[in-house]
Amino acid sequence: METKRLVEKAIEARQKAYVPYSKFQVGAALLTENDSLFLGCNIENASFGMTNCAERTAIFKAVSEGEHTIKAIAVVGDTAGPIFPCGACRQVIAEFCSTDTKIILANLKGDIKETTISELLPGFFSSKDLV
Numbered sequence: 106m107e108t109k110r111l112v113e114k115a116i117e118a119r120q121k122a123y124v125p126y127s128k129f130q131v132g133a134a135l136l137t138e139n140d141s142l143f144l145g146c147n148i149e150n151a152s153f154g155m156t157n158c159a160e161r162t163a164i165f166k167a168v169s170e171g172e173h174t175i176k177a178i179a180v181v182g183d184t185a186g187p188i189f190p191c192g193a194c195r196q197v198i199a200e201f202c203s204t205d206t207k208i209i210l211a212n213l214k215g216d217i218k219e220t221t222i223s224e225l226l227p228g229f230f231s232s233k234d235l236v
């Protein structure tokens with residue numbers, strides 16, 4: 106049930122995407138350990154490299170409100186199969202998730218893949234590894 110709700114919220118968030126260049130709307134919705142909900146969309150820029158993906162928008166909103174632990178995050182785009190996050194987003198997700206965090210990748214057709222950070226970014230760099 107939580108999965109379906111988060112995917113619906115990500116689809117809502119997707120409507121806010123600012124995508125004058127790619128026209129490719131992406132939405133994200135995350136739940137923190139306190140069950141707070143944060144939404145995000147992709148935000149593009151004329152200087153293309155400044156684009157912020159939907160996942161990172163949602164995560165930065167949560168962190169800037171003092172919520173650092175993601176329990177579950179859903180990402181939705183109009184892709185053939187479930188959308189997959191870019192490398193930058195995988196590293197940012199890794200910073201604020203646990204190995205149990207549910208990462209839900211979906212599209213508008215109803216395809217849903219549930220995965221984990223270990224599957225998306227094996228051997229990721231983490232501050233927990235610093236000595």
Ligand SMILES: O=c1ccn([C@H]2C[C@H](O)[C@@H](CO)O2)c(=O)[nH]1
Nearest residue numbers: 127129131147158159189190191
């Ligand atoms: O997981 C993804 C993949 C892509 N994008 C955005 C970045 C850019 O605005 C557009 C095309 O890559 O989609 C996201 O927001 N999240």
Ligand SMILES: [Zn+2]
Nearest residue numbers: 158190191194
């Ligand atoms: Zn990304």
